Amino acid sequence: MWIGRSANDDFKKHWTKLVEIVEKKKLYENISLYLMKMDCPDYRLCWCALPLHVASSEGDLALVRIILNHFDEKFIYNIMNEYDEHHDPINGYTPLHMAAFGGNIFGFHEIFSLPNRNKF
Amino acid sequence: MVIYLDFTKFFPSQIEINFDFTTFLYYSGHLQVIKALISKCDADPEVPAIDTSGDDVDFMNPYSYGDHTGETPLHLATAMGHTEVVKFLASKCNNPMSQAGDLQVTPLHVASQKGDIEIVKVLKRHMYLMRHMYLIDESIWHDGTGETPIHVATRGTFCLL
Numbered sequence: 001m002w003i004g005r006s007a008n009d010d011f012k013k014h015w016t017k018l019v020e021i022v023e024k025k026k027l028y029e030n031i032s033l034y035l036m037k038m039d040c041p042d043y044r045l046c047w048c049a050l051p052l053h054v055a056s057s058e059g060d061l062a063l064v065r066i067i068l069n070h071f072d073e074k075f076i077y078n079i080m081n082e083y084d085e086h087h088d089p090i091n092g093y094t095p096l097h098m099a100a101f102g103g104n105i106f107g108f109h110e111i112f113s114l115p116n117r118n119k120f
Numbered sequence: 121m122v123i124y125l126d127f128t129k130f131f132p133s134q135i136e137i138n139f140d141f142t143t144f145l146y147y148s149g150h151l152q153v154i155k156a157l158i159s160k161c162d163a164d165p166e167v168p169a170i171d172t173s174g175d176d177v178d179f180m181n182p183y184s185y186g187d188h189t190g191e192t193p194l195h196l197a198t199a200m201g202h203t204e205v206v207k208f209l210a211s212k213c214n215n216p217m218s219q220a221g222d223l224q225v226t227p228l229h230v231a232s233q234k235g236d237i238e239i240v241k242v243l244k245r246h247m248y249l250m251r252h253m254y255l256i257d258e259s260i261w262h263d264g265t266g267e268t269p270i271h272v273a274t275r276g277t278f279c280l281l
Binding site for chain 2: 055056059060061064065068073076077080081094095096097099100101102103
């Protein structure tokens with residue numbers, strides 16, 4: 001399954017696992033799976049979630065660590081703080097929101113997105 | 121087996137979602153993941169800790185560049201009842217009483233409306249530890265409808281607040 005550029009076996013294994021999660025749960029609606037397999041961290045899953053959001057919501061610590069360590073620190077920092085104007089992952093929620101919610105990304109979207117976002 | 125979670129108990133809007141039991145068991149806070157993520161939140165020394173308007177721009181800031189209604193991870197963990205996650209996040213943030221949404225509710229409002237005594241105790245303990253009177257006195261914390269956490273808990277007949 002792996003056709004990316006990384007030579008890190010752990011990364012390949014866990015990235016493949018992420019691809020399987022995405023495929024199984026049909027999380028890719030508007031993105032090309034090809035981009036994901038090409039080791040591109042900036043693809044969008046459904047509702048614009050990024051890979052770190054998915055791994056965080058799944059509670060997959062190994063995958064989270066690998067993503068955090070593999071990609072550029074500035075890129076990760078921007079995701080964690082929503083600084084990049086080009087990003088709108090899940091209406092502004094960060095991977096930390098995903099992990100704090102502690103459920104799968106479908107449940108999160110169902111509860112914390114339009115039209116339910118004005119719940120508080 | 122199907123469990124119905126009525127979110128109207130702690131959210132004003134009409135949200136009712138059903139989970140099957142296996143899904144419900146799966147919903148727990150991911151504390152170890154949170155610890156790993158937080159280690160990367162303040163990694164950039166080039167970005168100031170305070171923005172031009174004087175607000176914190178750290179990971180617990182509810183209004184960074186996102187367009188959600190301001191709820192922090194602490195709000196979410198509180199709403200889902202993840203006590204250990206609440207303990208950890210509360211110990212890491214500067215303001216455990218961030219207000220979110222049109223109704224400006226704090227995590228303490230959410231926990232009070234749920235009647236989650238454990239999380240109420242955790243939040244209050246942390247507020248005392250911070251030694252700020254404005255945090256200690258929950259009677260000054262009004263949400264958008266003018267209700268304090270005590271009002272909310274009283275409406276739900278939860279008397280331990």
